[in-house]
Amino acid sequence: MSDTVTETAAVAAPAIRFEDFGLSPDVLRALSEQGYVHPTPIQAQAIPVVLQGRDVMGAAQTGTGKTAGFSLPIIQLLLAHANTSASPARHPVRALILTPTRELADQVADNVKSYCRFTPLRSTVVFGGVDMAPQTAALRAGVEIVIATPGRLLDHVQQKTLNLSQTQILVMDEADRMLDMGFLPDLQRIINLLPKKRQNLMFSATFSPEIKKLAGSFQNDPITIEVARSNATAERVTQTIYKVNDDAKGDAVSFIIRERALKQVIVFSNSKIGASKLARQMENEGIVASAIHGDKSQNERMAALEAFKQGQIQVLVATDVAARGLDITDLPCVINYDLPYNAEDYVHRIGRTGRAGASGDAISLFTEKDERLLVDIEKLIKKKFERAELVGFKPRQRGGDRPERSSSDRGEPRAQRGERTERSDRGERTERSSISNLGSSRREGGAPSPRREKVDPWFLKPYEPSTGETLVEKPEVASKSVKSRQKVAALLGGGPKR
Incomplete structure (x- = not known):
């Protein structure tokens, strides 16, 4: 039976300071330079438990500082093995942090690097979509902390550039997302590569029954830490729902951005194609936008x-x-340009704003066909949304089947366009008339004449009997011709044998 420590976000005692946890002066120096003095609720609860060597399941709403909640005590625990030796053998992998996405792995790696900057500990990050060579070089040089996505980690294991036999601590960050993305087989393989005796930490904003089942398969008497109700959204985030027509959603996003004068906003789409299309529409309307999704290369995503x-x-x-x-x-x-198919993803999406106690706005668009998705979200977060209309929004009128004018016609007065077209048509008719020389192009009454094909004058001439000789070959001529052909055939090797 696991122990449970539950605390609400409001109980973050301001008297608690990072220095109260007995952290190393080098770690405290790094925190001080970043302006961190008081821990968040998840940090205040998790750090002491992790320092005790206990297994932990940490649940907290997104944006509350889970990364520091596990990375700071890990650094403190590994300082006992820290050394300045240049030998790679003196720097084995002692802590492994798994994340579901490349972006999250890169971000966690940045945090870990900043926290241990004044210590001899080494860290690196490995994920797919980029060249393996720099990652291989870093691993072979020796690192104590590796942050990785499951797939690329197994690639390095297969290439024998990574050895996990001395790993003492395993962290699964956003474990529920890893299951959603189908990483369970990879996670099982990685767990089998680790020593049996180790510390296991799982941190996420939500814990589904599947996650609890996975935790029970490899954790040893874990302590469950919850600093907020599971699947709760941040209280400082204002959530607004607008009903619009499906073909007007792109225009609605542009209207909201301009109406609220937003200078920085993330817009979520359910599909890669939809994300790219919406980004192009924003660009066409003068809004600087970019799309990131799975079809983008890792360098493109990180640059964006x-x-x-x-x-x-x-x-x-x-x-x-x-x-x-x-x-x-x-x-x-x-x-939310599209409401997520998975209600839990709504919690994570809107968790990008209102982080670390700040306020923020979460705006969602929905259509009549999205009612079921909206009801699922309301059940999850235990909150009823008030459907609202987007006041002042007038979607653009679509042109229907009307043919689009060419770029040369845009902005040209209708009278000039008509005159130019008439001149062009008249000139074309005159040219056809002069070439065919078949009379007027119109019959009486203004009806156009039927199309006529060109006629070769030679076929109009009267029949004239031929006065030349009959083309009959004389026998001797034919004989010579045959002999000539036979000689040629013999020359080519095809003649009859004698």
């Missing part, structure tokens, strides 16, 4: 995320690949 964090991109249109773990400071708003 970095540009968005730096404020160079106004709108980031993303699939759920960006819904987990991304930490963007002071993100004011997220928009």
